[in-house]
Amino acid sequence: MNNNQMPAGDILGASLPHISGNFGNIFHSDNYDHYRSAVKETLDLVGTFLHRNDKPFSGIEAKEMKGMVQQIDLNQKLSSYQELLQEVDTIYVKHATAFHLPQYVAHLNCPIVIPALAGEILVSAINSSQDTYDQSAGGTFMERKLIDWTAEQLGYSAETSDGVFTAGGSQSNLMGLVMMRDCFSQKRYNHNIKLDGLPQEAGRFRIFVSDKSHFSNLKNASIMGLGEKCIVKVPTDERFCMDISLLKKYIKREEQLGNIPIGIVATAGTTDFGNVDPLEDIANIAEQYNIWMHVDAAYGCALLLSEKYRHLLNGIERADSVTIDYHKSFFQPISSSAFIVKNKRELRILKHHADYLNPAEMDEEEIPAQINKSIIQSTRRFDALKLWFTLRMMGKEQLSEYTDTVIDLTKDVASMINENADFELLSDTDLSVLVFRYIRTDIEDLNALNQYIKMKLFYSGEVLVASTKVDGNFYLKFTFLNPITTTEDVHQILNKIKAHGEDFSTAN
Numbered sequence: 001m002n003n004n005q006m007p008a009g010d011i012l013g014a015s016l017p018h019i020s021g022n023f024g025n026i027f028h029s030d031n032y033d034h035y036r037s038a039v040k041e042t043l044d045l046v047g048t049f050l051h052r053n054d055k056p057f058s059g060i061e062a063k064e065m066k067g068m069v070q071q072i073d074l075n076q077k078l079s080s081y082q083e084l085l086q087e088v089d090t091i092y093v094k095h096a097t098a099f100h101l102p103q104y105v106a107h108l109n110c111p112i113v114i115p116a117l118a119g120e121i122l123v124s125a126i127n128s129s130q131d132t133y134d135q136s137a138g139g140t141f142m143e144r145k146l147i148d149w150t151a152e153q154l155g156y157s158a159e160t161s162d163g164v165f166t167a168g169g170s171q172s173n174l175m176g177l178v179m180m181r182d183c184f185s186q187k188r189y190n191h192n193i194k195l196d197g198l199p200q201e202a203g204r205f206r207i208f209v210s211d212k213s214h215f216s217n218l219k220n221a222s223i224m225g226l227g228e229k230c231i232v233k234v235p236t237d238e239r240f241c242m243d244i245s246l247l248k249k250y251i252k253r254e255e256q257l258g259n260i261p262i263g264i265v266a267t268a269g270t271t272d273f274g275n276v277d278p279l280e281d282i283a284n285i286a287e288q289y290n291i292w293m294h295v296d297a298a299y300g301c302a303l304l305l306s307e308k309y310r311h312l313l314n315g316i317e318r319a320d321s322v323t324i325d326y327h328k329s330f331f332q333p334i335s336s337s338a339f340i341v342k343n344k345r346e347l348r349i350l351k352h353h354a355d356y357l358n359p360a361e362m363d364e365e366e367i368p369a370q371i372n373k374s375i376i377q378s379t380r381r382f383d384a385l386k387l388w389f390t391l392r393m394m395g396k397e398q399l400s401e402y403t404d405t406v407i408d409l410t411k412d413v414a415s416m417i418n419e420n421a422d423f424e425l426l427s428d429t430d431l432s433v434l435v436f437r438y439i440r441t442d443i444e445d446l447n448a449l450n451q452y453i454k455m456k457l458f459y460s461g462e463v464l465v466a467s468t469k470v471d472g473n474f475y476l477k478f479t480f481l482n483p484i485t486t487t488e489d490v491h492q493i494l495n496k497i498k499a500h501g502e503d504f505s506t507a508n
């Protein structure tokens with residue numbers, strides 16, 4: 001290393017410490033060459049993955065996969081990266097799901113962008129921890145700036161809002177429900193749940209969600225001690241959005257039963273249909289009852305970046321809190337999510353003072369600590385840096401273009417399916433999910449037919465589609481998230497579905 005590149009040692013009047021002995025695996029300036037070559041060799045395996053894996057899945061069965069992993073003796077170390085990478089290729093990379101291929105149209109796993117992956121190198125190597133300023137320095141303020149930026153996209157004021165990066169949408173939803181519960185209890189009963197536990201009335205708390213909302217709401221209610229019973233599922237309309245007249249009815253009914261409405265969760269982009277609940281109407285009702293409104297925009301946050309379709313989120317700025325999943329809709333590698341709250345004072349409800357991290361006598365602004373806003377993570381990755389790399393290299397406009405391309409593709413495919421007598425489309429979408437099934441007039445059991453198609457596709461590995469059940473019936477599901485997917489790609493996917501569908505009777 002050249003001396004004038006390394007002034008730090010001179011300034012401190014001492015050179016960097018050198019290490020001796022068998023410590024070549026420790027991340028340290030002396031071992032930079034090792035780090036670089038290890039990463040370089042691993043990078044070549046990424047290249048192999050990209051150039052070789054031309055199907056989204058190898059089709060391997062779980063039993064065989066398990067056997068391959070189990071036979072490895074972890075107590076026997078390997079002698080080179082070459083051996084290691086060969087092993088990991090065999091038991092992992094060869095069979096890994098390739099989300100970046102246009103033939104992957106199954107779950108909400110977006111393709112990822114290159115600037116974010118470049119950022120990931122720094123995230124892992126420097127390994128800052130975002131809990132306190134003394135473990136992250138600039139990282140704390142970069143995360144805060146991205147939170148402010150996201151809040152502005154929502155229509156919040158960056159001055160009065162706040163938030164934190166989280167591990168995922170389920171965790172952000174948990175934060176939304178905890179804030180809803182604790183603020184309600186504080187305001188209505190002057191009862192502090194953080195200190196005193198649940199109030200007597202908690203058994204009668206009710207939270208309203210649509211019957212197409214994400215299951216994390218149920219899990220969260222259960223770990224919050226409110227029980228799944230506190231979640232009231234409001235039926236959806238013909239577009240699978242929360243039915244507002246039924247929401248009003250259900251709230252009244254719960255009140256008549258002696259229960260206590262504490263908040264509403266609107267879903268902006270349901271996992272199964274990609275449709276946005278009527279946000280303005282829900283905001284009106286939340287306002288009328290003076291209860292919390294949380295918006296689960298884990299998926300629908302994509303619309304924030306779209307010029308063409310941003311209006312579908314109108315009203316989101318009236319919510320008290322929002323879940324954002326950058327790893328669903330901003331082309332970010334897992335994990336990258338955020339919880340944003342409109343009124344930052346309310347976030348204080350989560351604050352805990354640990355003497356060794358963020359002692360009470362330290363003023364929040366003097367020693368900034370993101371841990372004050374984090375509900376369960378203490379040590380926390382600097383995932384925000386990936387989004388920073390993305391925005392700085394691509395700009396909001398390019399992300400917006402990617403999102404619009406995906407939504408436009410979905411509209412084209414919807415027409416394609418509608419015009420094809422072999423298929424039945426169940427619903428349109430505000431985002432990019434299509435729920436449909438293959439039909440054959442000579443087959444009565446359409447569920448078995450479509451289950452067969454899905455299974456065939458999965459084990460051939462050529463195309464990965466998802467599925468869901470609606471009113472007890474089995475449907476196939478496309479989730480489009482990849483802007484490089486073309487209508488021609490989807491045309492071929494539909495042909496494959498059809499080919500397996502035509503085989504059905506002979507196979508059975």
Ligand SMILES: *Cc1c(COP(=O)(O)O)cnc(C)c1O
Binds near residue numbers: 170171296
């Ligand atoms: C995926 C999803 C979640 C959960 O997010 P994770 O990041 O997987 O924890 C929550 N809500 C909706 C609508 C989702 O689609």
